[in-house]
Amino acid sequence: VKQERYWQLESRPHTDDLDTTTARVRELVVDSIQRQLVADVPVATLLSGGLDSSVITAVAADYFKKEGRGTLHSYSIDYVDNDKHFKASAFQPNEDAPYVQLVSKFLCTAHHTIEFDTAELIDALKTATLARDLPGMADVDASLYLFCREIKKETTVVLSGECADEVFGGYPWFHREELLTAGTFPWSRAVKERASWLAPELRAWVKPEEYVAMRYAESLDEVPHLPGEDPLEARRREMFYLNITWFMNTLLDRKDRMSMAASLEARVPFCDHRIVEYVWNIPWEMKTYGNREKGILRKAMEGILPDEVLYRKKSPYPKTHNPSYTEAVRTWLLDTLNDPSSPLLRLVDVPVIRKIAESDAQASSIPFFGQLMSTPQLFAYLGQLDYWLREYKVTIKA
Structure with missing residues (x-):
């Protein structure tokens, strides 16, 4: 038995100009989505009204129309009384519902909003633990399981927008200096605070802060740096590597386990290795065209969505605020x-x-x-x- 890595990212100078890069990104994204629409069972899309899911839904709706496959069905999740309890934050600036309706109407999809209440979420926390085989992302897991279970009653395959943020740089920690230079995994910075929640004897044995620092250093050692790259550009390359190898894996595992627990197949077009390989070497200034997160993706997909959706500020997976x-x-x-x-x-x-x-x-x-x-x-x-x-x-x- 021989164990070896079969694929890895390669860093090289990006020589394409802006127009060529824009056209190539559009070509890769559209091709990946269309490839993943191929199935002999019903296919639908998950639609949050954000950039990533809306791009997928727009390409899918156009493909359905051209192929004579009828009306595309789209699905979104919401929670009882979320409209009453939602509070805007830096991470979640606005609600999804108005954008979902805007996109669905614009693309003429048959849209389904699936809503859950607290009691259902609480019950599903245990089911989600069994589906993951470990404690996981709490209601973020449980709600996704419930969502997939309801969708499965009407369809078999869905396309989802995971991975675009990791590949194109959508998260706040790519853009905010204090997060970019935090010196640890940016999605779990409060290591000392979280370590204080452990029993003292366990804390002494595990040494959480030392362990996290070790794994962080190991990860940085793996980054395929580009010789002569500007230090800030090199740091952003490290951030992309951390996101692709750690955070994206977590979300893909979550999506796969929760969907398959409901016997629903979830496909993720933005995770196509051709997209990942190409975007990996696009310089930051071009990735953030127009001084926007995922700017090159927005520019590449111009014309297929209303501008208020195409240029909507990023909003993460919806959770309950009740x-x-x-x-x-x-x-x-x-x-x-x-x-x-x-x-x-x-x-x-x-x-x-x-x-x-x-x-x-x-x-x-x-x-x-x-x-x-x-x-x-x-x-x-x-x-x-x-x-x-x-x-x-x-x-x-x-």
Whole structure:
């Protein structure tokens, strides 16, 4: 048995001018989407009203029309009372619903909005743990599982917009200097704070801060640098590598496990290796054409979407903002902490976690993971961890 890497990114000077680059990006994206529409079962798209899913839906709708495949069906997710509780933030500047309707109307898709309430999300947290075989991204996983389960009732394959942010540089940590130069994985910067939640003896054994620093250094050592590259451009290349090899893997694993748990096949056109290889070497100034995140993708896809969608500020996967969800997962966690038989108690610093759980989770947002996971997701994750330890009969030895 011989184990070896079969594919890796190669850094080389980008010699195409702006017009050539724009045309090539459009060609690659359109071709990837059209290739992944080939199926002998019903195919639909996931539509959030953001750039990535709207591009996929626009290309798919045009392809359906030209091929005589009838009306394209599109699907979006929402939550009961989200319109009442949504609060804009730097990561999530506006709601998706108005943009979803705009795109669907513009492209004439048969659109379906699937809405969930808190009770369904809470129930699905355990199912999502089983689907992932580990505690995961809390309601971000659970909602995706529920979404896929409902879609599966009407279709078999969906195209989804994952990977565009990692490949084209859509996340805030590509653009904000304090995140770009944080010296650790930018989606989980609060390593010291998160380490303080572990039981002291576990913390002493694992040494979380040292471990994360080691893995971060190992990852940077793997980056295929381009000789003579400007230091800032080289740093951005490192950021792209970290995103493609770590963050993108996490999201792809999430999408694959949650969708297949519902027997739904989810395809990700932006992950086509030809797109990844080409965009990898496009310089930052060109990637951010027009001084916008994913600017080259926006320019490449001009004419297929309304400008207010094509140039909409990035908004991540929609999550619930309902305070009833926070209260439900808080109660789950406190009940777990009050159970002397809970295996979780040996892994966490109980007084510290209890203090967090009893505080105002809405007022103090704790950074947990990525853009979407903060205090409520921490509560749910720890509940999932306790459930996983019990369900998988994990033994913790002294």
